[in-house]
Amino acid sequence: DAGITQSPRHKVTETGTPVTLRCHQTENHRYMYWYRQDPGHGLRLIHYSYGVKDTDKGEVSDGYSVSRSKTEDFLLTLESATSSQTSVYFCAISDGAGTFFGPGTRLTVL
Amino acid sequence: LAKTTQPISMDSYEGQEVNITCSHNNIATNDYITWYQQFPSQGPRFIIQGYKTKVTNEVASLFIPADRKSSTLSLPRVSLSDTAVYYCLVRAAGNKLTFGGGTRVLVKP
Numbered sequence: 001d002a003g004i005t006q007s008p009r010h011k012v013t014e015t016g017t018p019v020t021l022r023c024h025q026t027e028n029h030r031y032m033y034w035y036r037q038d039p040g041h042g043l044r045l046i047h048y049s050y051g052v053k054d055t056d057k058g059e060v061s062d063g064y065s066v067s068r069s070k071t072e073d074f075l076l077t078l079e080s081a082t083s084s085q086t087s088v089y090f091c092a093i094s095d096g097a098g099t100f101f102g103p104g105t106r107l108t109v110l
Numbered sequence: 111l112a113k114t115t116q117p118i119s120m121d122s123y124e125g126q127e128v129n130i131t132c133s134h135n136n137i138a139t140n141d142y143i144t145w146y147q148q149f150p151s152q153g154p155r156f157i158i159q160g161y162k163t164k165v166t167n168e169v170a171s172l173f174i175p176a177d178r179k180s181s182t183l184s185l186p187r188v189s190l191s192d193t194a195v196y197y198c199l200v201r202a203a204g205n206k207l208t209f210g211g212g213t214r215v216l217v218k219p
Contacts, residue, residue, distance in 0.1 A: 056206070099146075104152070
């Protein structure tokens, strides 16, 4: 499997608290993505990055921000978590040909 | 962005061939078509990617007609372990990857 990890793997937090999820890659791929997946649904793109400090919004970016200060790390921040952001979050990396997904982070906002 | 449309679900039996067709009517000239497989509680896994005609690898074949407005993923001789959700994606310029709803394939014994 591609060298992609996500941390934490599980998190429970309370409404209104800030949360940061980390995606780390060892493949030096240019593109990185954050998706969320809710039960019984497909993946929805939150934000993506096409290089260091270069990011763009996806389909469901409201309430989320991202940062990519170096190639290997892509951070997703929920400034003030809400219950509607309870979901499984997947990070993905791509070199423009193949795309590889991380194991996911299960976030519960109480 | 090219929007994709797939059947919501399909049932099959072990040993049969499963064909899933994806429509992408407004695919752009430089776009590629990629298929992923996802099991519960796991991230999607790359299956196959193509641009035109036919692509085959060890797990699947991808058929793309000349107009490229659709594509068909073919899974030969499926087994119970092929029960999963299959997603068709169009890799647009800028590599902004947007998933459709996917096709839930159930393989029965």
